[in-house]
């Protein structure tokens with residue numbers, strides 16, 4: 001083999017033109033994106049505003065007492081009055097969810113890689129991974145409290161457990177979805193199992209793993225809040241779930257709404273953060289994968 | 294390759310048969326003699342066992358009867374390169390790293406494998422695209438990457454299983470010239486599966502015609518040493534060969 005390639009240049013030039021053609025369209029893409037965002041963001045934002053105004057109007061006109069249905073202004077006032085408590089609660093929930101989530105990602109991927117390395121292990125454990133996934137978190141939580149005592153440990157544990165199984169099953173599906181041709185190729189080139197796993201199956205499974213992370217981050221928040229609801233009492237700072245039990249028992253309806261909203265805002269922010277980092281991670285190649293399907 | 298007939302025998306298949314576990318008889322009594330430096334095509338309807346022959350030759354699967362012997366120097370797995378119908382590139386790796394994969398799997402050091410991969414990339418005419426991702430390339434260019442990858446380990450035997458089946462006619466014809474040029478330069482033996490008779494006549498020194506049920510080789514033709522250029526494609530000799538082979542292919546179709 002030497003380095004001549006004279007005969008090849010003609011065809012490559014032709015092909016190069018094709019790629020250049022693709023790049024040209026990128027200039028118009030920015031304005032298109034702005035238009036797309038405004039088109040997607042404006043309608044729901046307007047709907048939101050109208051909804052809030054209607055809500056305020058209905059409460060003011062009918063005179064429903066705030067402990068039944070607080071007006072948006074009541075909720076805002078409750079948030080301002082309890083700002084410090086609210087902040088502690090949110091931070092505590094944030095801590096438990098993030099820790100539970102990260103643990104579920106690390107251990108979930110680890111468990112899936114182990115299972116995928118041996119058909120025997122997979123066949124014996126995978127059914128349980130599926131079954132355990134269907135047990136409701138409210139049933140698991142009290143058991144965790146019995147084992148670990150109430151407080152932050154138990155809450156993190158509950159967040160972890162509920163986020164763990166989707167990580168395992170998604171990663172495992174991804175590891176097993178490798179194209180047959182690719183596997184053949186690796187075998188033809190005498191690749192070891194280790195090489196097949198880390199140079200082929202794992203990178204090929206990344207889009208599935210990311211999919212699992214998107215499910216798990218949402219579940220970790222739910223797990224943390226349910227955990228706090230059940231095990232937050234003696235844990236000191238409490239968290240959103242615990243604050244909800246307290247506000248409910250005192251009939252502080254406006255603050256209850258504040259807490260519910262905070263929980264969902266945090267859930268959304270957490271999801272968007274995970275989403276943002278994962279799509280950055282995948283940008284180099286996975287959209288080409290998705291387009292092929 | 295004027296000397297194809299006189300070169301030493303590289304591989305002999307004697308009475309080779311393959312029955313899969315589900316009782317499919319994929320091949321029956323295949324006898325072949327492949328000489329060093331030949332361009333050997335296999336044409337036949339799908340399901341006639343073409344890919345199975347490749348798997349047996351590559352040692353990915355054992356024949357259930359008969360034997361495959363390598364004559365002269367023993368061919369190890371590392372002396373065999375493969376190209377499939379789809380380019381089978383790793384979408385997250387740039388061209389150069391895709392091409393370097395076989396060497397990487399063998400444990401060759403980074404510097405050496407990048408040098409060798411670069412040579413292969415140059416050989417298939419993709420210089421300047423080393424850092425491109427597969428999705429940024431056209432189908433024809435992806436196939437070139439796939440060929441370059443098969444060439445990096447400098448195989449003595451290149452197995453190509455319907456490599457150009459998914460490409461348009463123009464791209465395919467360009468790659469034919471390209472492949473012939475590489476074959477002549479590297480002097481490796483090429484085994485080439487296709488169901489395109491034109492392609493087999495244009496490229497090959499030998500064409501094996503296969504038929505299904507059970508898969509077997511019904512005839513082997515030696516194509517004389519014509520100069521393989523555009524003129525050959527429109528020559529009467531070319532049409533004659535295409536006619537002969539097509540006819541024989543259809544004879545055996547039930």
Ligand SMILES: Nc1ncnc2c1ncn2[C@@H]1O[C@H](COP(=O)(O)OP(=O)(O)O)[C@@H](O)[C@H]1O
Nearest residue numbers: 313315317319338339340341342343344345346
């Ligand atoms: N792994 C396998 N197990 C069982 N049958 C197979 C297997 N691979 C191929 N076959 C069967 O063997 C026959 C020949 O297959 P193949 O060699 O792929 O043919 P071709 O490449 O000519 O299309 C077909 O009938 C196919 O269904």
Ligand SMILES: [Mg+2]
Nearest residue numbers: 343344345454
């Ligand atoms: Mg085939």
